[in-house]
Amino acid sequence: MSDSAIEAKAAQAETGVSGAGGVRWRDTAHFAVRNPKLLIGAGVVLALLATGLVGPLFIDNPPNAYVGPKSAPPGGGYPLGTTSFGQDVWAQFVFGLRATFLVGLVGGGIAAAVGMVVGFTAGYRGGLVDEVLNMITNIVLVLPALVVLIIAAAYLEARGIWLQGCFIGLTSWPWVARAVRAQTLSLATRDFVDLARMSGRRAYKIVFREIAPNMSSYLFMTFILLFGGAILIAAGLDFIGLGPTRGVSLGLMMHSAVSWSALSGGMWWWFVPPGLGITAIVGSLYIMNVGLDEVFNPRLREL
Amino acid sequence: MRRYLARKILVYALTFVAAVSINWLIPRLMPGDPVRTMLSRGSAGDPETMQAMRDYYESVFGLDQPAWQQYINFWTSLFQGDLGISVWLFPQPVTGILLDAVPYTLALLLPAILLSWIAGNRFGAFAARSRWLDNTLLPLGYILTATPYMWLGILLAWGLGVVAGWFPTAGAYGFSSIPGWNWTFAWDLVMHWFLPFASLFLVAFGGWAIGMRNLIIYELEAEYSNYLEALGAPRKLVRRYAFRNAVLPQMTGLAVQLGTIVAGALLTEIVFGYPGLGNLILQALNNRDFFLLQGAFLFIVVGVLIANFVVDVVYVVIDPRTRTQMQGGGA
Numbered sequence: 001m002s003d004s005a006i007e008a009k010a011a012q013a014e015t016g017v018s019g020a021g022g023v024r025w026r027d028t029a030h031f032a033v034r035n036p037k038l039l040i041g042a043g044v045v046l047a048l049l050a051t052g053l054v055g056p057l058f059i060d061n062p063p064n065a066y067v068g069p070k071s072a073p074p075g076g077g078y079p080l081g082t083t084s085f086g087q088d089v090w091a092q093f094v095f096g097l098r099a100t101f102l103v104g105l106v107g108g109g110i111a112a113a114v115g116m117v118v119g120f121t122a123g124y125r126g127g128l129v130d131e132v133l134n135m136i137t138n139i140v141l142v143l144p145a146l147v148v149l150i151i152a153a154a155y156l157e158a159r160g161i162w163l164q165g166c167f168i169g170l171t172s173w174p175w176v177a178r179a180v181r182a183q184t185l186s187l188a189t190r191d192f193v194d195l196a197r198m199s200g201r202r203a204y205k206i207v208f209r210e211i212a213p214n215m216s217s218y219l220f221m222t223f224i225l226l227f228g229g230a231i232l233i234a235a236g237l238d239f240i241g242l243g244p245t246r247g248v249s250l251g252l253m254m255h256s257a258v259s260w261s262a263l264s265g266g267m268w269w270w271f272v273p274p275g276l277g278i279t280a281i282v283g284s285l286y287i288m289n290v291g292l293d294e295v296f297n298p299r300l301r302e303l
Numbered sequence: 304m305r306r307y308l309a310r311k312i313l314v315y316a317l318t319f320v321a322a323v324s325i326n327w328l329i330p331r332l333m334p335g336d337p338v339r340t341m342l343s344r345g346s347a348g349d350p351e352t353m354q355a356m357r358d359y360y361e362s363v364f365g366l367d368q369p370a371w372q373q374y375i376n377f378w379t380s381l382f383q384g385d386l387g388i389s390v391w392l393f394p395q396p397v398t399g400i401l402l403d404a405v406p407y408t409l410a411l412l413l414p415a416i417l418l419s420w421i422a423g424n425r426f427g428a429f430a431a432r433s434r435w436l437d438n439t440l441l442p443l444g445y446i447l448t449a450t451p452y453m454w455l456g457i458l459l460a461w462g463l464g465v466v467a468g469w470f471p472t473a474g475a476y477g478f479s480s481i482p483g484w485n486w487t488f489a490w491d492l493v494m495h496w497f498l499p500f501a502s503l504f505l506v507a508f509g510g511w512a513i514g515m516r517n518l519i520i521y522e523l524e525a526e527y528s529n530y531l532e533a534l535g536a537p538r539k540l541v542r543r544y545a546f547r548n549a550v551l552p553q554m555t556g557l558a559v560q561l562g563t564i565v566a567g568a569l570l571t572e573i574v575f576g577y578p579g580l581g582n583l584i585l586q587a588l589n590n591r592d593f594f595l596l597q598g599a600f601l602f603i604v605v606g607v608l609i610a611n612f613v614v615d616v617v618y619v620v621i622d623p624r625t626r627t628q629m630q631g632g633g634a
Binding site: 135138139141142143144145146147148150151152154155175228232235236239240241242251254257258263264266268271272274275276278279281282283285286287290 | 314315317318321322325326329330441442445446448449450451452453454455457458460461464465466472559561562563565566569570573574584585588589593596597599600603604607608611
């Protein structure tokens with residue numbers, strides 16, 4: 001579930017190359033440590049990542065085990081209370097965080113890879129290849145990703161987080177391909193690329209050594225947005241009941257909370273933490289991205 | 304201009320073909336016997352209905368025929384408006400079930416999309432380059448757009464529905480109301496409609512506001528803005544030009560975001576038990592009703608394609624470059 005910040009980025013990409021590829025690393029670091037948006041965003045994301053990595057180590061039972069009293073509010077031995085089956089909400093939450101980060105990484109990574117390959121190829125090769133890839137991109141762009149995923153996931157008897165991530169990655173790349181293509185088009189006619197071409201280097205080397213480094217900051221920010229988008233799509237799928245068939249995830253927690261009427265039962269501790277976790281991760285990623293944009297792009301810095 | 308629209312229509316036609324092909328292919332690609340999978344959790348209990356369902360599905364899938372024949376049959380029945388018969392509500396045709404649900408989904412989606420787009424753009428333009436708003440409300444916008452649709456729905460249903468008791472939290476109208484053309488029923492509909500609408504609106508609003516804010520900042524950096532300012536044009540005028548330029552990419556953004564917002568509406572409907580397409584998808588999943596699921600998929604894709612086309616046409620009309628071409632009778 002991408003947002004329109006992405007659109008702003010894509011629009012920006014189409015008007016020309018963004019960011020400053022040539023900024024020295026030290027300069028970037030100088031502005032990075034002074035950017036509150038970046039620091040706060042990265043701080044929240046890292047704190048939640050650490051919770052997801054370390055938290056499960058302190059939990060003895062599997063997250064779905066029926067360990068405690070039923071429907072207990074937070075307090076006592078259960079910091080986030082228990083579900084109406086007596087499952088520990090905190091245990092589910094920390095394991096769910098893990099799943100969320102994993103699905104973001106896999107989904108975002110695959111989407112970034114596919115989008116970049118398609119975008120670079122289309123932008124650099126041009127001609128018929130460009131036409132065909134562009135057509136495919138536009139088709140996948142128009143198809144509503146979540147609904148395609150629902151259809152695909154519905155037929156699977158057993159679903160895992162990795163598979164879910166792959167599926168999400170394969171449906172959410174088109175806007176990246178478009179943006180990368182636009183930037184590649186504008187870079188491919190520059191003198192230094194012509195020079196590299198004359199020296200007889202292979203096309204993929206030119207793309208990765210000459211073109212990609214000039215948009216590295218942009219690619220990095222794209223990956224962050226894809227990461228957040230994949231998390232949101234996964235949460236949606238899980239919520240419909242098409243999440244991983246075994247294990248836990250934050251979306252699945254919301255699914256069971258709503259299915260077992262936690263709402264009318266007033267068991268807020270069951271449905272507030274998972275949604276809050278997702279919102280905190282994705283929101284912080286977005287805010288972090290604004291900060292990164294300011295770090296990489298001197299025109300945006302507030303001095 | 305005509306070429307532009309022709310190209311768009313070609314893309315949409317191909318997308319439709321792709322969607323139909325996905326529908327045809329997926330049940331055949333997945334492991335196992337599709338007919339058996341479908342019937343394994345069918346709602347019918349007695350053996351006679353079971354046998355009728357089995358016969359029907361085997362004839363529909365026509366697995367004894369060659370693949371190309373199956374594919375052509377699939378398209379033929381599609382053009383006859385036949386999307387199959389539901390397992391969940393056997394023997395009702397899927398098309399009818401879906402058509403009953405569409406108005407509810409549209410009632411949520413259309414106002415949510417239009418109002419959030421308009422209000423978000425206005426607000427984003429207003430907040431841009433104002434330090435105080437930027438620092439307080441911008442993070443709020445990012446958090447809103449990062450909120451999973453269903454979670455905001457859950458929070459609203461819990462806070463304003465269950466705890467405060469202001470709004471009902473399930474269905475499109477109360478159990479006790481009798482559908483009819485009267486004010487009591489209309490009011491009941493509005494009360495049930497409000498919370499799902501509000502959660503859709505809020506999430507989408509955050510996204511549009513941020514997008515607009517960023518675009519306005521880019522526009523204010525542009526040469527023409529600097530030039531206008533140097534000429535001593537009032538701030539308001541410069542901003543008005545910036546806004547008009549920024550609306551075009553936001554239009555494109557609207558087309559791109561349609562799928563996401565539609566998905567959001569499906570999730571929101573599930574939270575509130577609102578009887579639109581999202582709820583049907585949930586029922587279809589719970590009852591292993593794949594015809595209903597695939598029919599819903601096709602309906603949604605067609606809806607998104609139509610909406611995309613509308614956006615394209617509106618874009619052509621509001622973009623002064625193409626508008627001039629049209630008026631000049633060119634292209």
